[in-house]
Amino acid sequence: MDGSGIRRLGVLGSGKGSNFVAIADAIAAGTLPAEVAVVISDVPDAGILRHAADRGLPALHVHPGGFRTKLDEEAEHRYRQTLLDHGVDLIVLAGFMRILKGGLLRSFEGRVVNIHPSLLPSFPGLAAWKQALDYGVKVTGCTVHLVDQGIDTGPILAQRAVPVVDGDTAESLHARIQDAERQLYPAAIGALVRGEVTVRGRQASGFRS
Numbered sequence: 001m002d003g004s005g006i007r008r009l010g011v012l013g014s015g016k017g018s019n020f021v022a023i024a025d026a027i028a029a030g031t032l033p034a035e036v037a038v039v040i041s042d043v044p045d046a047g048i049l050r051h052a053a054d055r056g057l058p059a060l061h062v063h064p065g066g067f068r069t070k071l072d073e074e075a076e077h078r079y080r081q082t083l084l085d086h087g088v089d090l091i092v093l094a095g096f097m098r099i100l101k102g103g104l105l106r107s108f109e110g111r112v113v114n115i116h117p118s119l120l121p122s123f124p125g126l127a128a129w130k131q132a133l134d135y136g137v138k139v140t141g142c143t144v145h146l147v148d149q150g151i152d153t154g155p156i157l158a159q160r161a162v163p164v165v166d167g168d169t170a171e172s173l174h175a176r177i178q179d180a181e182r183q184l185y186p187a188a189i190g191a192l193v194r195g196e197v198t199v200r201g202r203q204a205s206g207f208r209s
């Protein structure tokens with residue numbers, strides 16, 4: 001069935017969970033040959049945990065420690081252990097607003113994916129749709145990439161372009177980008193799970209959107 005040895009997804013998110021819902025729906029529809037092993041959030045009342053619990057999936061708040069934008073060392077250990085305990089093969093970042101580093105990344109090297117709401121390498125970091133709007137670009141989009149030690153710098157697996165239209169607000173543009181994300185992310189994860197994607201250095205090939 002799958003050609004990569006990847007089957008069990010560990011989804012990390014901090015927000016409302018629309019990407020998670022798209023992934024869970026693709027699994028339920030049989031178009032994404034994987035299962036969600038666990039959903040973890042750093043935010044106790046995050047929508048993503050509610051969506052996971054509604055689907056009967058393990059949904060855990062794991063305390064992120066004292067920093068605002070990353071996990072402290074003990075928290076990183078807690079996240080790593082929780083993911084290992086649930087037999088996770090692939091970490092799927094779905095709006096997780098903290099940087100992953102060190103031991104956690106080493107344990108899952110090449111097996112952490114993220115979706116970012118811009119066409120990287122443009123507009124890494126926070127509120128990328130607002131950065132694009134403020135800059136005045138006419139096309140932006142979303143990017144699925146492997147996670148490395150940098151911020152939004154890992155090899156790019158898939159991208160989808162989204163137009164910026166006259167009169168767009170940050171909210172309207174983000175909503176249009178999120179529509180694209182909900183299509184692109186399950187499709188890109190599916191290609192990874194089926195072993196269709198090859199990554200050599202920065203060059204990833206094999207994903208057909």
Ligand code: GAR
Binds near residue numbers: 014019020125
């Ligand atoms: C998504 O738009 C995702 O691209 C973004 O957070 C949102 C989460 O929405 N991620 C980042 O900005 C990461 N740097 P969701 O909780 O509805 O999936």
